[in-house]
Amino acid sequence: MISQGDKARNDYLLAQRLELGDGCPEDITRAVSLYRRAAMRGLADAQHALGFMYATGHGVPRDEQMSVHWFTAAAEQGHCASQHNLGVMYSEGRGVQRDEELALRWFYKAAIGGSQEAMEWLERCNAGYAAGS
Secondary structure, eight states: OOOHHHHHHHHHHHHHHHHHTSSSOOOHHHHHHHHHHHHHTTOHHHHHHHHHHHHHTSSSOOOHHHHHHHHHHHHTTTOHHHHHHHHHHHHHTSSSOOOHHHHHHHHHHHHHTTOHHHHHHHHHHHHHHHHHO
16 A cells, blocks of 8 residues: 555656656646645645745746745745745745744744755845844
């Protein structure tokens, strides 16, 4: 018997191939469907992929609120890239009300998780704070 986690991972991997046309014809519509199915099963990588698609309008209508929804689902599971992306969304007020404190929290979590981009953002923020002191 295949576990729900294995089903989600298989859907995610197939969706990646379909999105990129990797060894098969590109089919973004089917890729979105498979990402969504895997995301609904709780797979953070698929939740992140959907968040990114909604943020950019790739394969779906651009919807920053939906993007934040999926990034949050993945970030709460410790998905580093989603944590960084949530920091961006809160910092810029994209899909959510601008909130520098929440942005800082998400960037910090992403930096702890190893995100170089988040570390650089925090360094710029600290440099700006020190310069303004």
